[in-house]
Amino acid sequence: MNITLRQLRAFVAVARTGSFTLAAESLFVTQSALSGLIKELEQSLGVRLFDRSTRRIQLSEVGGAIYPLIDKTLLDLDGVIDEVTHLKALKKGLVRIAAPQLMACTLLPEVIARYRGEYPDVEIHLVDCAVESVVSRVFSGEVDLGVGPERDPNSDIDAETLFTLPFHAVLPPDHALAAQPQVRWAELVDHPLITLKGEFIQRLSGDLREAFRDLDLTPTTTVTFMSTALSMVEAGLGITVCIPYAASLVRRYGFAMRPVVEPTVTRNFYVFTRSGRSLSPAAERFRDFLRQHVAEHEDYSV
The missing domain is CATH 1.10.10.10 (Winged helix-like DNA-binding domain superfamily/Winged helix DNA-binding domain)
Structure with a gap:
């Protein structure tokens, strides 16, 4: 029949x-x-x-x-x-994104606002979470894509490089190191240093030990969120380091940012998706917006 x-x-x-x-x-x-x-x-x-x-x-x-x-x-x-x-036609749809708290309050709102300006009928859910859970949320299907720093390879997750940026020191504009165009890691250890805890400081310390066997990067304080570190800098409790994608948040505090060199340590950031799973048209277009925003924005071309 x-x-x-x-x-x-x-x-x-x-x-x-x-x-x-x-x-x-x-x-x-x-x-x-x-x-x-x-x-x-x-x-x-x-x-x-x-x-x-x-x-x-x-x-x-x-x-x-x-x-x-x-x-x-x-x-x-x-x-x-x-x-x-x-x-x-993106007349409807849903995009679910997971991102670390710092990225969720700097990069992502700018991209979401730009995307909604063109596709107002698409619903967007932003999951701001711990950096360690970004990939697991993609794997579980809770979100369509995740954005975050490099993590151990996973055969079930595709990782597309979004940008690579070096560490910058964040300090009050009247700080002695702010008068320099660049800051050496060896100079930072002479000042109270506030960093993020966990894998952030572990990876950073490992990178620096490879370059300087005698350089001991021991933070005075470790915190969970960069907003906490910035508030502590504002209170005069020390200085911190971050990746320049956080520049929009740093500028709100009126702080100076200086590249940290000798050595220049970089971090790769990725868009994570589930291997073998195609994105919806709305999610695919959002990923395009994310790439375009990064390519055009000066904070990601340092």
């Missing part, structure tokens, strides 16, 4: 109008083509769908029984096609 959508639509059109002429006009086909479609459908089903006379046409008993089912099927199919059309 080989039944086509064109045959089913022809059947419904004739059943609704009670006329081959009107049905053919509604489908933009000739009357002979419409009659051919109905004949093919009847042959495939092995039953008559319409009782015809010289004066009128009406549904047969079988045709009357199956008409509501076919009509609903076509309406449901049209609804599916409309849904896909709206999703492709």
Whole structure:
């Protein structure tokens, strides 16, 4: 049995109008083509769908029984096609992003605002979370994509480089080191240093030990969030280091930022997605916006 959508639509059109002429006009086909479609459908089903006379046409008993089912099927199919059309045109949709707290209050709001300006009907959910849980949220399917720093490779996760930036010192504008265009790591250890805890300081200390065996980067204080570190700098409790993507937050405090050199230590940041899983049109477009924003913004070209 080989039944086509064109045959089913022809059947419904004739059943609704009670006329081959009107049905053919509604489908933009000739009357002979419409009659051919109905004949093919009847042959495939092995039953008559319409009782015809010289004066009128009406549904047969079988045709009357199956008409509501076919009509609903076509309406449901049209609804599916409309849904896909709206999703492709970004007239609706949902994008779910996971990002560390610092990135969620600097980079992501700027990108989300730009995206919503062009696609106001797409819903966006931003999950601000601990940096260690970004990849796991992508893996679990809780979010479509994650944005964050490099982590151990995972065969179930695709990692696309978003940007690579060096560490900068963050200090009050009247601090002695702020008068320099650059700051050496060896100079930082002579001042109270506030850093993020966990993998942040562990990776940084490891990188510096490779360059200087005798350089001991022991923070005075470690905290969970950069906003806490900045507030402590503001209170005169020390200085901190960060990646320049946080510059918009640092500027709100009026602090100076200076590249830290000898050695220059960089961090890679990625867009994480689930391997083998395609993104929705809305999520794919959001990733494009993210790439474009980074490419155009001076904070990511340091």
